[in-house]
Structure formats: C-alpha cells, structure tokens
Amino acid sequence: MSNIDKALNANRTYAKKHDRxxxxxxxxxxxxVTCMDPRLSDLPGILGLPHTDLDVIRTGGPAVTEDVLGELVVSTxxxxxxxxMLLNHTGCGFTTFTDEELNAKLIALTGDASPAPMRFFSYKEPEQNTREQMKKVRSHPWIAKEVPVRGFIFDVxxxxxxxxQPISQDAAA
Ligand SMILES: [Zn+2]
Known part of the structure; x- marks a missing residue:
C-alpha cells in the first residue's frame, strides 16, 4: 500500500474525532513563510502556538516569490x-546546488532540454537570504507598514x- 493510501485510511479514523x-x-x-523541508513541519511545537494561529506559506528555501507576496497580501x-515571520533554517537543501547546476543535471537525467530553465531560488547563506526576503516583503506597497516583518533562522x-536583523536604511544607502 502506498503512503498516500495509508493516509487516506488514517483520515477516516481522524474524521471521527475532528473538531467541527x-x-x-x-x-x-x-x-x-517557511521552507518545504519536513523538519519545519511542527510549527506549533517549534513556536509554541496553536496551529489555528498560524497561516503557513511554504516554498522551497523558502523563496519569497511573487506568489508568496500575493499570499502575504491576502493573509494580512x-x-x-x-x-x-520569515522562517529560514540551517542545512537547507536549496543551498546544495545552484539553479544552473540543477537545470543542467535535469537535462542530463531526462535527456530533454526543451523546458525553459527553472527558477529554483537556490541560495548560499541563510542570513543573507533572510535579509533579502525581509527587504522584499517590507518594500511591497500592499503590505501595511504597521505589520512587522521579522526574519529568523531555525537551527535544525x-x-x-x-x-x-534587517539591513538598516543607513547601512543599505
Ligand atoms: Zn529548506
């Protein structure tokens, strides 16, 4: 039985106790906003908050893409x-390759170079990645100035x- 089929069976048991x-x-x-990495999945445990308080947006990295910005606008x-909260982490898989390397690897693996190169948002350094994310979210005019945008790194x-800490306006100038 596949893991998804096992999950479907378990769901029938879960639904009997589900909080309506x-x-x-x-x-x-x-x-x-956090990474797709399963080590970040227990956010209620990691943050000590009920899952109902958390609107979780997950991408690889995480990458703050145009889609993520749209989701943050809807969320707020x-x-x-x-x-x-922008939650990066140590040991991220997206630091283990560059976009160019992975595109080349996939072409070699599949023998098919027809898809346009994919943007995987690979990165090298979580602190720098976090600072860039904060800047990107903070600078969007539809994210209200009263909403704090804070960045963090979870040590796995x-x-x-x-x-x-964000790059200060003075330092960035
Ligand atoms: Zn990751």
Missing part, C-alpha cells in the same frame, strides 16, 4: 494576520530560532 469548529472561518494571527488584508540541530 475548525470548519468555521479561520482567524490566524501570524503569517509564517483578507484573513487578518497582523505579523509576518539545536531546535533554536535566532532572529536576523
């Missing part, structure tokens, strides 16, 4: 979150989160 109040309109408090303007070995 969760069917109501969600009221998340924080938008969290429609769903009502009041803080934005210690379990601790460290805040990354």
């Amino acid at each position: 109040k969760l069917g109501a309109h969600p009221t998340p408090k924080i938008a969290v 303007r429609v769903l009502g979150t009041t803080e934005i 070995e210690s379990g601790l989160i460290t805040e990354v």
Whole structure:
C-alpha cells in the first residue's frame, strides 16, 4: 500500500474525532513563510502556538516569490494576520546546488532540454537570504507598514530560532 493510501485510511479514523469548529472561518494571527523541508513541519511545537494561529506559506528555501507576496497580501488584508515571520533554517537543501547546476543535471537525467530553465531560488547563506526576503516583503506597497516583518533562522540541530536583523536604511544607502 502506498503512503498516500495509508493516509487516506488514517483520515477516516481522524474524521471521527475532528473538531467541527475548525470548519468555521479561520482567524490566524501570524503569517509564517517557511521552507518545504519536513523538519519545519511542527510549527506549533517549534513556536509554541496553536496551529489555528498560524497561516503557513511554504516554498522551497523558502523563496519569497511573487506568489508568496500575493499570499502575504491576502493573509494580512483578507484573513487578518497582523505579523509576518520569515522562517529560514540551517542545512537547507536549496543551498546544495545552484539553479544552473540543477537545470543542467535535469537535462542530463531526462535527456530533454526543451523546458525553459527553472527558477529554483537556490541560495548560499541563510542570513543573507533572510535579509533579502525581509527587504522584499517590507518594500511591497500592499503590505501595511504597521505589520512587522521579522526574519529568523531555525537551527535544525539545536531546535533554536535566532532572529536576523534587517539591513538598516543607513547601512543599505
Ligand atoms: Zn529548506
């Protein structure tokens, strides 16, 4: 049996105990942008908050793409979150290749060079990546100035989160 089929069976048991109040309109408090890496999946545990408080947006890296910016606009303007947390991590798979390398590898693997090169948003250094993300989100005119945009790195070995300071306006000038 595949893992997805096992999950479907387990869901029938889950649904018997499902909290039906969760069917109501969600009221998340924080938008969290984090990596697709499964080590970031226990966000209620990592952050000590109920999952209903967290509006989680996940991409590889994470990458703050145009889609992610759109989701942050909806999260803050429609769903009502009041803080934005950009959660990077150590040991990210997206630091282990460059976009050029992975595109070349996929062409070699499949023998098919017809797709346009993919943008994987690979990066090298989580602190720098976090600072660039903060700048990108903060500078979007549809993200309200009152909404804090803070960046962090989760250490996958210690379990601790460290805040990354943004580049100050003076330093960036
Ligand atoms: Zn990652």
